[in-house]
Amino acid sequence: MKVMSQHVVVVGSGIVGTVVSIALARKGHRVSVIGADQPDSCEMASYGNAGWLNPGSVVPLSMPGLWRKVPEYLLNANGPLTLRLSAVPQLASWLVRFMAAGCTPRRARAIAAALRPFLHDALERHEALAREAGVPEMIKGGGLLIVYPDRAAYGADALGWSMRRDNGVAWRELEGEELRTLCPGLSERYQFGALITDGGYCTSPGGYTSALATYAAGLGVTQVSGRVSGFRKSGGQVLAVEHAGGEIACDRVVIAGGIGTTELARMLSDTVPLVSERGYHVQVSAQDVALPVPTMMSDLKFGITPMGNEIRGAGQVEFARRGRAPDWRRARIILECIRASFPSARIESFEKVARWMGNRPSTPDCLPVIGVSPHASNVVYASGHGHLGLVSSPYTADIVADLIDGVSRTDIKPYDPARFCRFRL
Ligand SMILES: Cc1cc2nc3c(=O)[nH]c(=O)nc-3n(C[C@H](O)[C@H](O)[C@H](O)COP(=O)(O)OP(=O)(O)OC[C@H]3O[C@@H](n4cnc5c(N)ncnc54)[C@H](O)[C@@H]3O)c2cc1C
Known part of the structure; x- marks a missing residue:
């Protein structure tokens, strides 16, 4: 299917935002990544994790x-x-x-089945990505x-x-x-x-995120350093992402802000209780x-x-x-x-x-938050990966790229951000 190139602003320069930016750039979109931290910053979860790419992590913590x-x-x-x-x-x-x-057991098994697609071939996906990025x-x-x-x-x-x-x-x-x-x-x-x-x-989660960000830049992804402070909205859509240095006009937004996603979601009147x-x-x-x-x-x-x-x-x-x-x-x-x-x-x-x-x-249900914002139809969430953000990033990026291109998937209901609409943190 031929898709129209759009300007997508990805908020978050951790492993999730970075891998998403590569997937979108590959599809021909113009991509800007804005992050409060540099891709090699030790402030991000992506820097210091254990580096495990474990298909066995389908077993949730809540058992x-x-x-x-x-x-x-x-x-x-x-x-x-x-x-x-x-x-x-x-x-x-x-x-x-x-x-x-x-x-x-029934509930735990349902979580495991929903986590499987992120994990079962994650090693091959990361091997391919690392080869592509030259690392x-x-x-x-x-x-x-x-x-x-x-x-x-x-x-x-x-x-x-x-x-x-x-x-x-x-x-x-x-x-x-x-x-x-x-x-x-x-x-x-x-x-x-x-x-x-x-x-x-x-072998180096922080180094890998940084190497992928360098590769993304080579694909034409623009990297902006700054903290997002708000969104300019009209008619249920975000027109621009605001930060201290000004605003970035956009067609679509991806929120990959790690723990900062809860606050970013609040700015959009959404509830993402991380x-x-x-x-x-x-x-x-x-x-x-x-x-x-x-x-x-x-x-x-x-x-x-x-x-x-x-x-x-x-x-x-x-x-x-x-x-x-x-x-x-x-x-x-x-x-x-x-x-x-x-x-x-x-x-x-x-x-x-x-x-x-x-x-x-x-998240309180051990599943990531991936899907269209309930209050801004051109915003997609890619967050809430808990213990599994590194391993899950390539499959997450595929889902996000499909959502941006309007390709519908039937299997992403468990990750729908709207499931938390009534949740109060
Ligand atoms: C001890 C430990 C061990 C772990 N081990 C593993 C493991 O073995 N395997 C695995 O897969 N996962 C593991 N994880 C989990 C993994 O590290 C995280 O799930 C993953 O790094 C999350 O990535 P992220 O990109 O969503 O968030 P982050 O890496 O935290 O990045 C968030 C980004 O959003 C930006 N941001 C936030 N708010 C704003 C804002 N308002 N404006 C602009 N930018 C903003 C930040 O600056 C940053 O760039 C572990 C975590 C820990 C703590």
């Missing part, structure tokens, strides 16, 4: 029985979840809806490993693994010598592993940890990813009021988890390691 585990997590000061009490009034409705989202070395295959203390602990996750099987995820069980050969130096506390064979990872699940990373040199594939410690709920000569440990979910300073004790916990998982590794002291905190832009 049956989560409500039973939450008190145990919260009471453990060194656990994977923390909720600052001052944040409770602000987050209560979101948390209730989140807990309910996957509270029965093929930034995407690696080889699988992803999830380790358990023993087979019984793996068995306790049976519902999650059956959801993975139902969604076409392949894995291999590893025990004893086979596990130790794949993951030398791994603590004896882990005796069982599941290697998800179709997965991979990004809450930040704050996460942390520490990056250590640990040259004596030979980690061939990213590895998740199921009991400690954190993952380690090889990043060049270093390894990045990432995890933690912290709910706090917007704008509160990072609590670096959360990063210290991750460092201690690395030490516990690789006891013989020589690892720098906490004071010497690089540390980072970022905002996962999370």
Whole structure:
């Protein structure tokens, strides 16, 4: 189908906005990206994530029985979840809806099925994109490993693994010598592993976003640095995107503002109730940890990813009021988890390691927000990817490009921004 070229303004220069801009430029649109942060800025979630491209991430965080585990997590000061009490009034409705989202096997399975298209071939999509952008070395295959203390602990996750099987995820069980050969130096506390064979990872999420932005510029995408402060509207459409330096006239707008999307949506009278699940990373040199594939410690709920000569440990979910300073004790916990998982590794002291905190832009139903704005018919949302924004970006970009070109898809109903119309955050 021949489509008319339009001027599309993409708000957000993280991984989602950047990959969307490439998809639109490929289709012949004139594209401007405006972001409050530069594509290599550590302020964005896209900079410091764990880099996992995991088809097995169909299993949502909201699962049956989560409500039973939450008190145990919260009471453990060194656990994977923390909720600052001052944040409770602000987050209560979101948390209730989140807990309910996957509270029965039927609901959790529906979320998994809706996440599948973003994940099942994400490694191939990123490999193709990285090749196209001239940085093929930034995407690696080889699988992803999830380790358990023993087979019984793996068995306790049976519902999650059956959801993975139902969604076409392949894995291999590893025990004893086979596990130790794949993951030398791994603590004896882990005796069982599941290697998800179709997965991979990004060796530098911030570097990748930046390289893709450079590639986008080569395709003619204009990059503007600035914070969007409003939208000039008429007749239910946005005519221009306003920022401190002036305004950018447009035919269409894509909102890919990460955690900033809630505020941008408010400017359009829409409701997109994103809450930040704050996460942390520490990056250590640990040259004596030979980690061939990213590895998740199921009991400690954190993952380690090889990043060049270093390894990045990432995890933690912290709910706090917007704008509160990072609590670096959360990063210290991750460092201690690395030490516990690789006891013989020589690892720098906490004071010497690089540390980072970022905002996962999370919806209460564990699904992204992709679709046309209920209050501005030429605006499309591409946000709310929570824990899965890197891996999901190419499929998201395809949906957005179709929506901009007026190609209808029947399968995007679960991501419709209008589902939150009545939600109050
Ligand atoms: C610890 C941690 C580990 C993670 N691990 C993984 C993983 O392994 N795999 C995975 O797929 N995902 C992972 N994620 C999630 C992933 O990082 C995010 O889902 C993803 O980066 C979101 O990308 P984004 O482009 O939507 O948002 P961001 O990267 O945050 O970018 C948002 C952009 O919007 C701009 N913006 C916002 N408001 C405005 C405004 N008013 N005006 C102008 N610009 C604005 C910002 O400046 C920025 O450019 C992890 C996240 C964390 C925190």
